[in-house]
Amino acid sequence: MTEETPAPEGGTASDWGFETRMIHAGAGPDPVSGSRQIPIHQTSAYAFHDVDHAASLFNLQTFGFIYSRLGNPTVASLEQRIASLEGGCGATCAASGHAAQVLAFFPLIEAGERFAASNKLYGGSVTQFSRTFPKFDWHCDFVDTEDLSAVEAVLAQGAKALFVESLANPGGVVTDLETLAGLTRAAGALLIVDNTLATPWLCRPFEWGADLIVHSATKFLSGNGTVIGGAVVDSGRFDWSASGRFPGLSEPEPAYHGLKFSETFGELAFTVHSHAVGLRDLGASMAPMNAFLTLLGTETLALRMERHCRNALAVAEWLTEHPKVQWVSYAGLPTSPYRELAEKYLPNGAGAVFTFGVRGGYEAGVRVVEKCELFSHLANIGDARSLIIHPASTTHRQLTDEQRAAAGAGPEVVRLSIGLETVDDLVRDLDNALAAA
Amino acid sequence: MACGLRYSDVLIAGILRRVRTIAMVGASPNWKRPSNFAMKYLQEKGYRVIPVNPRAAAAGASILGERARASLAEVPAPVEMVDVFRGSDAALEITREAIRLRVEKGFEVVWMQLGVRNDEAAAEAEAAGLTVIMNRCPKIEYGRLWGELGWGGFDRGVISSRWPRPVKRDERAG
Numbered sequence: 001m002t003e004e005t006p007a008p009e010g011g012t013a014s015d016w017g018f019e020t021r022m023i024h025a026g027a028g029p030d031p032v033s034g035s036r037q038i039p040i041h042q043t044s045a046y047a048f049h050d051v052d053h054a055a056s057l058f059n060l061q062t063f064g065f066i067y068s069r070l071g072n073p074t075v076a077s078l079e080q081r082i083a084s085l086e087g088g089c090g091a092t093c094a095a096s097g098h099a100a101q102v103l104a105f106f107p108l109i110e111a112g113e114r115f116a117a118s119n120k121l122y123g124g125s126v127t128q129f130s131r132t133f134p135k136f137d138w139h140c141d142f143v144d145t146e147d148l149s150a151v152e153a154v155l156a157q158g159a160k161a162l163f164v165e166s167l168a169n170p171g172g173v174v175t176d177l178e179t180l181a182g183l184t185r186a187a188g189a190l191l192i193v194d195n196t197l198a199t200p201w202l203c204r205p206f207e208w209g210a211d212l213i214v215h216s217a218t219k220f221l222s223g224n225g226t227v228i229g230g231a232v233v234d235s236g237r238f239d240w241s242a243s244g245r246f247p248g249l250s251e252p253e254p255a256y257h258g259l260k261f262s263e264t265f266g267e268l269a270f271t272v273h274s275h276a277v278g279l280r281d282l283g284a285s286m287a288p289m290n291a292f293l294t295l296l297g298t299e300t301l302a303l304r305m306e307r308h309c310r311n312a313l314a315v316a317e318w319l320t321e322h323p324k325v326q327w328v329s330y331a332g333l334p335t336s337p338y339r340e341l342a343e344k345y346l347p348n349g350a351g352a353v354f355t356f357g358v359r360g361g362y363e364a365g366v367r368v369v370e371k372c373e374l375f376s377h378l379a380n381i382g383d384a385r386s387l388i389i390h391p392a393s394t395t396h397r398q399l400t401d402e403q404r405a406a407a408g409a410g411p412e413v414v415r416l417s418i419g420l421e422t423v424d425d426l427v428r429d430l431d432n433a434l435a436a437a
Numbered sequence: 438m439a440c441g442l443r444y445s446d447v448l449i450a451g452i453l454r455r456v457r458t459i460a461m462v463g464a465s466p467n468w469k470r471p472s473n474f475a476m477k478y479l480q481e482k483g484y485r486v487i488p489v490n491p492r493a494a495a496a497g498a499s500i501l502g503e504r505a506r507a508s509l510a511e512v513p514a515p516v517e518m519v520d521v522f523r524g525s526d527a528a529l530e531i532t533r534e535a536i537r538l539r540v541e542k543g544f545e546v547v548w549m550q551l552g553v554r555n556d557e558a559a560a561e562a563e564a565a566g567l568t569v570i571m572n573r574c575p576k577i578e579y580g581r582l583w584g585e586l587g588w589g590g591f592d593r594g595v596i597s598s599r600w601p602r603p604v605k606r607d608e609r610a611g
Binding site: 016020021024025026028029031034036056059060061062063064065071073075076077079080083084088089090091092093257258259263264266267268271272275 | 468469471474477478481551552574577580584585586587588589590591592593594595596597598599600601
């Protein structure tokens, strides 16, 4: 039995290249006006043709819009584009990256159940998983994903999913996605990858076996520091019916007259559920204007990521030579312990967010941040502007010392998000700040 | 989208444009069943869908306004497409019946639903001159090719800078 039957005629449209899809996916001319750019559908609700049409929509028997909490045409364009760029089946946008994480787990984890997550995560994710999720009776076990027997052990204890960042925030850690996907598949669990720092231009986790991808669209996807947004992307490959471990997707849904999502929608089940149940009841929907701004950002994603990476590598190389710098954690450096993994998973560049250790500890770290003129001191990443922060006193402040150390956010650590400015200006600004530290 | 089989958009679009009447084997009278969802959607798009369901036929029942038939032999010609909404194991027998009735009924396409695949049946049907699609849903493919699937956040794999024209019933014959 051949797995791939050649196309009898023509090609499939998914053969379009990445740069073409970042401009065109989900974005044909408007069928009514011919408007070439995506209209901003600033509306709360949508008129029904008649009562039967309304019933079909509420029953999920047809495609269409009811109310913008569940779906909006501008947001849907962005969902299509992100799904296309990741090579996924479908996507669900959310009000923020954190909202996307709740949406990702919502169909999967029942009260009292567990999932596992890497201990090298954005501090806000650690707090969400360890402090707020237990209020839903969802429980997260943090694990060092470089210790494969520890990962196997936590999966054997019933973790239904493993959550990792492809390129970890804050610093220079690349996750071995293919190996971890082998472990989750063997355990009947999902691999969920936060691909925010890498973006699909640098890394496509579905090609390595991930089941779901989450994004903070606030970062490189929009790219200008204008938007709060997120997305969950489904590969469409996990067989919910065969698994039996995910009753939210495979068992009758009482609010839809006993409809079984996986049986009715096949590979579309997760994304249909995320809109029809997840957004319906959690309500963390993306605003159409934010979808529009993110659509504009994705049009230049590859161009921007190339320059982000080139600038980041130049700054990282310069920092390694600086006498006040203890260490630089950037996966693109030849000295990085993650270099091999970076060559495998991030062949187009190791991203633009990394950390370095400044001599003099906490106080010196704080001074470097405060002495910068061009770098903005703020809690964000993935902006056209270069950004700097001292994680121990800000983004990772709510963690314990132990959690901070595990996450690469110790007292001497400074995090940079390298922007698109003239690279010599970035170096000069850091040089001045380090001199004053 | 991730699927084991590849069919070109040109092939699928050609089928969905050409076909006017579909015999849906396994169409359910229960409105919560996937086959009923697909049948209702295809009717809305202008196709005539004739349900083939022996139990419903024996009860003299209609499904979405169409009288249920006990078998493909009882479907009134012309019907261009047989849509197999049954398990992969049942697909061989249904396909062989479609091959037998091909000329009498005007069958051109055997379409097996999402999750339904029977390579033996496909080989026999293709040898008999029928076009075969497996593991696809015509509702999803219609929505994918003509835009509505994208409303749900799905990658359609379709890129075009032309002003989109919805498929119309009167275009399907040509």
